[in-house]
Amino acid sequence: MSQEYRIAVLAGDGIGPEVMAEARKVLEKTAAGEAISFAFDDQLVGGAAIDGAGIALPKETLAACEKSDAILFGSVGGPKWESLPPNEQPERGALLPLRKHFGLFANLRPSVCFPSLTHASPVKESIIEGGFDVLCVRELTGGIYFGSPKGREERDGEPVAIDTMVYRRSEIERIARVAFTAAGSRDHRVTSIDKANVLENGLLWRETVEAVAKEFPEIELNHLYVDNAAMQLIRNPKGFDVVLAPNLFGDILSDEMAMIAGSLGMLASASLGQRAAGPGFDAAGDAEELYFGLYEPSGGSAPDIAGQGIANPIAQILSAAMLLRHSLGLGEAATRIEKAVRAVIDDGLRTSDIFTEAEGTRRVNTVEMGDAIVERV
Ligand code: NAD
Numbered sequence: 001m002s003q004e005y006r007i008a009v010l011a012g013d014g015i016g017p018e019v020m021a022e023a024r025k026v027l028e029k030t031a032a033g034e035a036i037s038f039a040f041d042d043q044l045v046g047g048a049a050i051d052g053a054g055i056a057l058p059k060e061t062l063a064a065c066e067k068s069d070a071i072l073f074g075s076v077g078g079p080k081w082e083s084l085p086p087n088e089q090p091e092r093g094a095l096l097p098l099r100k101h102f103g104l105f106a107n108l109r110p111s112v113c114f115p116s117l118t119h120a121s122p123v124k125e126s127i128i129e130g131g132f133d134v135l136c137v138r139e140l141t142g143g144i145y146f147g148s149p150k151g152r153e154e155r156d157g158e159p160v161a162i163d164t165m166v167y168r169r170s171e172i173e174r175i176a177r178v179a180f181t182a183a184g185s186r187d188h189r190v191t192s193i194d195k196a197n198v199l200e201n202g203l204l205w206r207e208t209v210e211a212v213a214k215e216f217p218e219i220e221l222n223h224l225y226v227d228n229a230a231m232q233l234i235r236n237p238k239g240f241d242v243v244l245a246p247n248l249f250g251d252i253l254s255d256e257m258a259m260i261a262g263s264l265g266m267l268a269s270a271s272l273g274q275r276a277a278g279p280g281f282d283a284a285g286d287a288e289e290l291y292f293g294l295y296e297p298s299g300g301s302a303p304d305i306a307g308q309g310i311a312n313p314i315a316q317i318l319s320a321a322m323l324l325r326h327s328l329g330l331g332e333a334a335t336r337i338e339k340a341v342r343a344v345i346d347d348g349l350r351t352s353d354i355f356t357e358a359e360g361t362r363r364v365n366t367v368e369m370g371d372a373i374v375e376r377v
Contacts, residue, residue: 002035005328008068010045010061013090014301015311015366016074022313022370023072023320026340029374030324030333041068046076046090046301056093062101070327071098072320073296078303099140104271104294105171106178107138107250108322111257111267113237114345120262120354123234128260132238135186136257137179138250140271142171143201145247165201167246169208176212178272179244180219181289185331189220189241193229193249205246226253233257264299265312265353268319270326271296293327295319305352309365312351314341317373340376344369 007027011020024040031037043061044052053060056076065071076090086092098104113121115131147166152159176192183190192209196202206223213221224232226249233240233253237260245253258267272291297315305311318341325334348361349372355363364372 002037004037004039005070006039006041006068007323008061008065008071009040009042010065010071010073010094011042011048012046012074012076012094012301013048013078014075014303014306016046016076016301018306018309018311018366019297019313019316020072020074022366022373023316025370025374026317026337026377027320027324029377030337033336033377034330034333036330036333045073045094047078047081048076049094050081050084050088050090056088056090057097062098065098065102070292070323071102071294072323073098073294074316075297075299075301077301078306098294099271102273102292102294103141104273105139105141106175106270106272106291107136107140107254108178108182108270108272108326109136109138109254109258109267109298110134110269110318110322111136111237111254111261113261114266114342116345116348117262117266117354119356121260123237123260127235128237130238132240132261133186134233134237134240134243134257135182136243136245136250136254137175137182138245138254139167139171139175139247140250141247142167143247165199165246165248167201167204169204172205172208173212176209176244177215178291179242180212180216183219183242184216187241188218189222191229191240191243192221192223193226193243193245193253194223195226195249196223197225201246209244229253230256234260258298263312263353264297264315265351266314266318267298268315268322269296269298270294270319270322272326290329291326293323295323295327309367310352311366312353313366313370314351314373317341317370336377337373340373343376344372347372 011017111134113131144165147164194202194205196206272293321334321337324330
């Protein structure tokens with residue numbers, strides 16, 4: 001009997017629905033080769049939900065996510081909703097509450113520059129020749145963004161702003177385990193980022209990561225101060241495998257890595273919460289390493305190209321592959337998708353964002369790119 005997985009599909013705004021359609025096609029084709037099937041539950045989110053239901057994250061959408069094995073998210077936002085009060089806007093009104101509701105504490109952002117797409121990177125060819133593949137694992141629910149006290153007060157007649165960086169050992173342990181586990185299916189190297197020369201948080205971070213590393217003797221661990229990491233990632237991105245970072249540092253470094261990689265249209269991301277449990281997971285093997293998660297492209301709704309059918313669907317498709325790997329335990333199926341993406345790039349297919357006039361390349365639109373990947377899965 002085939003195993004059915006329930007996926008909440010929140011396509012959102014702008015290019016979201018365009019690229020989501022391609023990701024669904026790829027998932028359906030992948031399922032056809034395995035004893036699995038997907039029940040997609042389409043729900044409103046973001047601007048589309050504001051227009052359709054008056055709020056960026058309607059109750060029905062949240063309920064559908066709760067019933068699902070994972071969430072596949074498109075992107076939200078656009079000029080139409082920018083004049084709303086900040087908390088009602090699509091991103092703040094939908095994405096942040098979703099992260100909070102599901103306790104999504106681990107943000108995984110692969111920064112992959114394909115060997116034939118190094119021209120899309122602003123870094124010079126001599127540094128990134130042959131491409132690179134770095135995974136940033138960022139702690140998402142702790143640290144200075146959430147610590148208390150937080151706020152403003154008056155001191156000696158002038159305003160003072162206060163943010164507090166707080167990490168518990170258990171928070172560091174669980175994010176470190178995600179990073180070490182991810183490194184186990186990659187190049188077995190973790191670089192942990194901190195500021196242990198200045199911050200108490202850095203000292204606790206470093207000693208905790210070292211303790212967790214003992215559970216993973218096959219993984220090589222080294223440490224970098226965040227300022228040095230910012231430099232080394234540009235100087236030699238190929239030297240990194242998994243980068244493990246606290247919330248603030250990961251926020252900055254993962255954007256730096258996205259920029260170095262080239263096009264936002266190629267970059268997937270995952271936000272993982274509690275360990276997965278429930279009927280969908282019994283057949284999936286090692287449930288210890290599976291998490292409930294929200295999977296989305298690193299880019300936004302790209303209003304500048306929305307509706308033209310030219311967006312790159314690869315970020316959304318690779319997000320779907322991450323969903324299979326991290327929430328459903330279908331690592332082989334995920335690898336099939338990733339290989340199919342590499343194959344179409346090797347074959348010279350390019351959406352506009354990654355296109356340059358060169359021998360052997362062909363400009364394709366969103367649907368053509370999706371079809372080509374489906375064909376190769
Ligand atoms: P953006 O990522 O939407 O676009 C930045 C640039 O990258 C644009 O030129 C766009 O065309 C290009 N781009 C992004 N994805 C692409 C793809 N798949 N194919 C080809 N080109 C692609 O960022 P922005 O312009 O700063 O924001 C636009 C809207 O998206 C805003 O409303 C913002 O709030 C929202 N946003 C949403 C999310 C999210 O849903 N998680 C994330 C970032 C921004």
